[in-house]
Amino acid sequence: MNIPSTIKTHNWDQATTDLNNTGYAILPEVLTAAECDELVQQYTNDTLFRKTVVMERHQYGKGEYKYYAYPLLPVIQQLRENVYPKLAPVANGWMDALNKPTRFPDTLAQLLEHCHANGQLKPTALILQYAKGGFNALHQDLYGDVFFPMQMVIFLDEVGKDYEGGEFVLIEQKPRAQSKAIVLKPAKGDMLIFTTNFRAAKGNNGYHRVNMKHGVSEITEGSRHTLGIIFHDAK
Template identity: 35%
Template sequence: MEKIQLSSLNPNIAHLDWAEIAAQLDLEGYAMLPGQLSEDMARNFVNQTTTMCTSQRSLLESSGSGRGELFYFGASLPAPLENWRTEFYRNLAAIANRWNEILDIDSRYPAELGDFLKRNRQAGQAKAQSHVVSLGAEDHVNLHQSSEGKHVFPLQVVALLSEPTVDFTGGEFVMTEQRPRMQSRPMVLPLKLGDAAIISTSVRPFKGTKGHYRVNMKHAISRVRQGNRIGMELTFHDAP
């Protein structure tokens, strides 16, 4: 089986338009990153990760979180994927620190992912959360946040590893935004095969007419009507 190459994931993360990405995150709470994986690499990646993660398979039904299967990577992600996550973190830490400053949160994130994960372990956060999610017909993921623990990174990366209308129908990636004293605002991210997106993990600042305030974010995957939908979530912090 062909090995995953870092260059196939994205050789130029540092050279993405991070000013535009930051602006989109400020405005919507997510930023689309089209074509982060080629079609061949996305499908090959599915085959490898579901095999590697079989020992850490979890059913969404068991936690009341929906219906379908999660395959957790555990503490050690495949090296190219860990490099990918590390490079994303380096570029997202500045955005995360700016958000904390706006929200008057004292903590700041270190420049390197390894240093941040050390803080996690010192606080008793050692449960890795990054995973592949496999959903068949009638499966879905309920609205949720990956926000457990003292040290929570406010951004994460999601990717779609199968092709809408070809491999599956339904299964839209959905986010909701709850502003104070307002009804929730739903958003559907138009992910295609190989696309990724940076999303808000739980809370983010929103600039209103009277200044910034905190809004609450959740995400979900709607019911798959036919076929098999496979996606991935990468988080930058561990859970207790």
């Protein structure tokens, strides 16, 4: 699949509306089934990765993930480069609404230049693997002082066929209110864009900050793989 063309064909006006209203947006069929399968098959190719994390050792959950090394695989690099410019205006809109001075540049290259100037040099794209009983505890992927407030995950297996359970969970923490859980089950090849840390939400007295965390519920059968793409680099 031609990634730049595929990204252009999606309804970014609707995605922007969804992100502003809910903190997440789902874009269907961003990768083909064959592209998803190839990424899963490459999981055992250690030359592609800079680091492996066994989640139980750090109380992150139960499963394993691997961070890709630079240079990234072309499909990952193209996704990162072509989606970022669609999201930067949304992120800047949130900063404006919350009266924050932070401004995000127009291109991924400019964002990474800022990361590198602040000592954040390591790529953060990763692939996650869970077996039966696996899960991911609620967390945020910040990696340093410089972070972009949105990230994305692409689902590489088919729920109901390759695995059961394993729902993607977002927790929305509004000020002076109980937390809200959002449970999502995108299809194989779908891209989920969601809030890394916080978003701007409009209330009765103007805009306020809504903090969000994400995780994965327990896999009850089969195995589950996802591709995670974070736009900022890590220390």
